Amino acid sequence: MAEELLRKTFEIRGRDFDKAGETAGGIKEILTEIGVGSSLIHRAVVIAFEAEMNVVMYAAEGTFTFVFTDEEIKLEIADKGPGIEDLDLALTEGFTTATDKMREMGFGFGMGLPNIKKNADVFNIESEVGAGTTVSATVRLDSSA
Amino acid sequence: MKLAEIKDVLRCEVLTGEDSLAMEVETVVASDGMSEILAFAHPGALMITGLTNVQSVRTADIANVRAMIYIRGKRPGDKAIELARKSNIPILATSVGMFDACGILRELGLKGGM
Numbered sequence: 001m002a003e004e005l006l007r008k009t010f011e012i013r014g015r016d017f018d019k020a021g022e023t024a025g026g027i028k029e030i031l032t033e034i035g036v037g038s039s040l041i042h043r044a045v046v047i048a049f050e051a052e053m054n055v056v057m058y059a060a061e062g063t064f065t066f067v068f069t070d071e072e073i074k075l076e077i078a079d080k081g082p083g084i085e086d087l088d089l090a091l092t093e094g095f096t097t098a099t100d101k102m103r104e105m106g107f108g109f110g111m112g113l114p115n116i117k118k119n120a121d122v123f124n125i126e127s128e129v130g131a132g133t134t135v136s137a138t139v140r141l142d143s144s145a
Numbered sequence: 146m147k148l149a150e151i152k153d154v155l156r157c158e159v160l161t162g163e164d165s166l167a168m169e170v171e172t173v174v175a176s177d178g179m180s181e182i183l184a185f186a187h188p189g190a191l192m193i194t195g196l197t198n199v200q201s202v203r204t205a206d207i208a209n210v211r212a213m214i215y216i217r218g219k220r221p222g223d224k225a226i227e228l229a230r231k232s233n234i235p236i237l238a239t240s241v242g243m244f245d246a247c248g249i250l251r252e253l254g255l256k257g258g259m
Binding site for chain 1: 177178179180181183184188194196198199200201203204206207208209224
């Protein structure tokens with residue numbers, strides 16, 4: 001059984017583009033301080049940043065839970081947003097429902113969820129239209145890049 | 146290739162990180178789409194972009210980019226420069242466009258990150 005060593009929760013505000021990325025930045029600092037290997041940090045923070053941007057772009061608010069155990073880095077991002085109608089389509093590289101404004105921010109090219117999935121050892125997404133979306137991703141400490 | 150040489154070739158202005166121009170870069174990632182940079186940048190790459198918001202620097206930091214060049218005469222705001230300073234990422238700005246900047250650096254031997 002994995003031993004939980006650290007748990008942190010961050011609130012993410014939708015449409016707050018100025019602060020977007022601060023949670024991922026904070027997680028990078030924590031993992032760097034713990035002394036996790038750089039390729040594991042890279043994968044975890046790419047997941048964190050993409051997930052955070054999705055909340056900022058699409059949802060009213062979200063809760064980001066970071067759990068560090070002696071075996072893995074677990075990231076869970078639950079938002080109160082519009083939800084995703086077709087998850088398979090949303091996970092297809094290049095598919096996007098982003099607005100021009102989102103693309104002006106440098107995101108919304110249909111790579112966010114695929115980037116999250118690619119960097120995770122375990123990935124799960126659940127969504128309910130009109131309620132919200134929860135993304136869970138795990139990076140195992142014994143996995144390679 | 147040294148960042149100082151890249152600065153001269155592309156006639157860049159240094160917005161922050163003047164004391165880091167001796168650093169070497171070997172690969173480049175160029176895009177205005179941040180997910181593309183997160184997906185394809187080699188650690189230590191030089192990032193070329195026309196996106197000037199805070200997220201461009203955040204992306205550079207998260208993708209372990211070593212230095213950034215803003216193209217087409219675009220300039221980041223104070224918040225972006227401040228984050229770059231905090232993250233020790235030098236920022237250069239050039240009036241050269243994306244295609245030409247990439248072409249010039251490729252001819253000089255720099256490689257893409259893909």
